[in-house]
Amino acid sequence: MIARSPFQGQPQDDVGELVRMALDVAGSLDPREVIARILERGTHAVQADRGTLSSLVDDHVVVEATYGRAGELTWVGQRYSLDYFEGQPLVKQAIESLQPAFGGRLALDKAAPEFRQALANVRHVAVLPLVHGGKVIGMLVFSRYEDKPFTGDDQAPLTLLGTISGLALRNARLYEEGEAARQRADETAARLRAAVDAAEDVASQVRLDQVLGRLLERASASVGADGASLARLEGSEMVIESTPTGELVGTRWPLIPKVLAGVRSGRAVELSAAEYTGAPPGMESAVQPYRRFLVAPLAVGGETIGLLAMAKAADDPFDPAAVQSLQQFSTLGALLLRNARLIEQTREAEQAKSEFMSIAVHELRAPLTVTGGYLSMALEGAFGELPKSLRDVLETAQRKTEEAKTIANELLTVARLEGKVLTPTVGRLLVRDAVTRAVARARPRAELVRASVQVAGDTDLAILADEAMVGKILDNLLNNALTYAERPPTIQVGAQLEGRQVSLTVADDGIGISAQDQLRIFQRFTRGTDRLVTEKPGTGLGLYLSRGLAEQMGGSLQLQSSQAGKGSTFVLRLPAAGS
Ligand code: ADP
Secondary structure (H helix, E strand, O other): OOOOOHHHOOHHHHHHHHHHHHHHHOOOOOHHHHHHHHHHHHHHHOOOOEEEEEEEEOOEEEEEEEEEOOOOEEEEEEEEEHHHHHHOHHHHHHHHHOOOEEEOOOOHHHOOHHHHHHHHOOOEEEEEEEEEOOEEEEEEEEEEOOOOOOOHHHHHHHHHHHHHHHHHHHHHHHHHHHHHHHHHHHHHHHHHHHHHHHHHHHHOOOOHHHHHHHHHHHHHHHHOOOEEEEEEEEOOEEEEEEOOOOOOOOOEEEOOHHHHHHHHHOOOEEEEOOOOOOOOOOOHHHHOOOOEEEEEEEEEOOEEEEEEEEEEOOOOOOOHHHHHHHHHHHHHHHHHHHHHHHHHHHHHHHHHHHHHHHHHHHHHHHHHHHHHHHHHHHHOOOOOOOOHHHHHHHHHHHHHHHHHHHHHHHHHHHHHHHOOOOOOOOEEEEHHHHHHHHHHHHHHHHHHOOOEEEEOOOOOOEEEEOHHHHHHHHHHHHHHHHHOOOOOOEEEEEEEEEOOEEEEEEEEOOOOOOHHHHOOOOOOOOOOOOHHHHOOOOOOOHHHHHHHHHHHOOOEEEEEEEEOOOEEEEEEEEEEOOO
């Protein structure tokens, strides 16, 4: 404890003590710490029995803390209107003159009841305005209980103490504000990061219901909501599209005028439970658990297409950062909702097209079958002996009908594949069986072109696949190998295990595929550009279909290698079946 006031000694001692005090007081950036140091050092320095520090905030005085000489510091935090000090001339004088004001005790009858007791002991008071930038930002009141008045000698050091304290307090407050701002910026950045993460997460969902579900999940987590829903707008009503539990989906709700106004201005609207009226009959219980609502419009391209609503069970307002974050979610939501809609529409159109194709091909196939039947009967002599010229014509007609039927069948498979109605019946299949059967089916054509078909490799392997689909793929590959050759071809079918897959290869020594064509041959209706290709009949669907079928079974089909004039090797990979 300091026995002697430093300000009553030599001037240089005063300055030294003041510098030490300034360093001590300004040595912290925590406002509470600074206040504690000002009070402690100041009270001892001016030999007061009590020191009280108050801040001036707008037109209010906040009594921050009071310090008794015995060493006890009490945090007060009480707020008073500045008018209240009208009855205290000393305080008024100090604030107006920006100088310390001394006097007897403060006016007891004008003091707040809680101070009266403490003030009763006071004999002398010094009121020190805490000045910064020419403005009073706070006030230090020192009191002495003994009859030792503050004098003119105390004036200069007290003024200095006021200035040092004002500066230190101001710095600490600025630092605190800066910290708070930085923290807010950090929080905003974190929320933005969360929104970006959420965007990626939400965008990775393909189905509309999943997209919306994920969006609601992320948005409610971000704003700390207990309930959430997303609705599309239809006139003056909203239709619930998604809720976390799937409850209420499809229900229609009238738009509350306050929400409607928010929608028009493109802003989020906060509502209390009392304002959230108009639940459709029987659905009141859906909003009953909640006391606060935040509704944000989902707008895209200047059009509001829906609403994102968050609900909280506690009756406290949504924090402004949450409102801002919801705006971000609603922008994201609007875009996703619109994109998902467009994708869904495209998918529906694609499906409709596939369905149409299926029906059309079915219709086409029926008369072809009838015509084919009559042609066969006629050629077999069912309608009597045919003159040679007619037989030749009918034979050509029969070949063309068969080709048309093949095309119709391929188109039908394409339609089914694209319409996602072709689901594989997967079972354990021995490679040997699949290959032997396909080779047997190709034999008539192979003999016709005098081809040699060899099977090698590990045909004991088993795959998990749909037998008919594998048959179709192998038929296509073998047919192509037999077709695209200038000389009688040698075709090699091989099998080997590659990790958890079995690779089936079909290699030929035919015309090969130019680098240019290699990029296109798996596309729909795409054929090679070589004259040797175009002069043969074909639809350009075989490889497209075969790849689609392989993928349906969890496998793949690729051109492994090919060189113009030297042949090609295709590889079909399918999941291996455990032994
Ligand atoms: P298509 O045989 O009806 O033309 P595909 O989809 O089966 O239709 O084949 C596409 C194209 O790939 C063929 O037109 C041809 O140019 C090329 N192609 C496929 N298999 C071979 C092969 N084994 N040798 C050379 N070219 C081939």
